[in-house]
Amino acid sequence: MPRTCVLLMDSLGVGASLDAHQYGDTGANTLGHIAQACAEGKANNEQRNGALDIPNLCRLGLQNVVLSSSGTPLAGCPINENPESTWGYAVERSAGKDTPSGHWEIAGVPVIEPWGYFPNTEPCFPQTLIQEFIQATGINGVLGDKHASGTDILIEYGEEHIRTQKPIVYTSADSVFQIAAHEQYFGLERLYQLCEIARKLVDPYCIGRVIARPFIGEVGSFKRTGNRHDYAVPPPKETLLDCLKAANREVIAIGKTADIFAHRGIHQTIKADGNMALFDATLEALKKK
Numbered sequence: 001m002p003r004t005c006v007l008l009m010d011s012l013g014v015g016a017s018l019d020a021h022q023y024g025d026t027g028a029n030t031l032g033h034i035a036q037a038c039a040e041g042k043a044n045n046e047q048r049n050g051a052l053d054i055p056n057l058c059r060l061g062l063q064n065v066v067l068s069s070s071g072t073p074l075a076g077c078p079i080n081e082n083p084e085s086t087w088g089y090a091v092e093r094s095a096g097k098d099t100p101s102g103h104w105e106i107a108g109v110p111v112i113e114p115w116g117y118f119p120n121t122e123p124c125f126p127q128t129l130i131q132e133f134i135q136a137t138g139i140n141g142v143l144g145d146k147h148a149s150g151t152d153i154l155i156e157y158g159e160e161h162i163r164t165q166k167p168i169v170y171t172s173a174d175s176v177f178q179i180a181a182h183e184q185y186f187g188l189e190r191l192y193q194l195c196e197i198a199r200k201l202v203d204p205y206c207i208g209r210v211i212a213r214p215f216i217g218e219v220g221s222f223k224r225t226g227n228r229h230d231y232a233v234p235p236p237k238e239t240l241l242d243c244l245k246a247a248n249r250e251v252i253a254i255g256k257t258a259d260i261f262a263h264r265g266i267h268q269t270i271k272a273d274g275n276m277a278l279f280d281a282t283l284e285a286l287k288k289k
Helices: 030-039 055-060 062-070 099-106 127-137 152-164 183-205 240-246 275-288
Strands: 143-147 168-171 176-182 209-216 229-232 252-254 268-270
Touching: 030 062, 055 062, 127 183, 143 152, 152 168, 152 176, 152 183, 176 183, 183 209, 183 229, 252 275
Parallel strands: 143 168, 176 209, 252 268
Antiparallel strands: 168 176, 209 229
């Protein structure tokens, strides 16, 4: 029986989308810029040297994709006149810049109405929302309340979080409300409970996801774990996954895919943490069917 395997490498773009200027992303081309940096020797280290070396992907036509999308050749990778695959690139129709937008559109449901976002200010969350969150969860306050890197904010607030038991709340350029807490000192299940409550509270703000960001370790060595959990709003319409499931075709989600689709249209979820683990899990799943 024929099968389809969709592999997504998030954030590895091949050229700016039509609405890039709205988000300060004019000229974006992550893969192209990586290749250029490699060709200029800026990525040389003990593990690698010289131009970007991806012969299998180039054989399949990846450099053709980059040139067609961005108008700029992929540095160090000559154009393959006869690629061994059918290739192409997509121009997103969805409004906004967020993980569910891209995933849902790939599955046939573009996001037409824009997501809600929190401003890049301190504090960034409406105080009414924070007060409702504190009251509904029974916590004694929050830390953070700003745009931040998920690793930097642990360095900044991790010790205080352990001492005060206040969860760390923060956001990013995506439509997200993120909550970080220590798995041992705060509790993983307790963190999940907070996220379930927050999911309902952010609905009026049209926020796409509430994300649990658990971490472990001691001061100076905090580390995020693979127990992340995304609480996403469900797609507004039936996606390709729903249609496949209704047609009795098995749908297997690997990594955080099930979370992004609010666990709809999926038969089996396989958890994995990190790029290599995700690809290994995918290969193992393909062997079993």
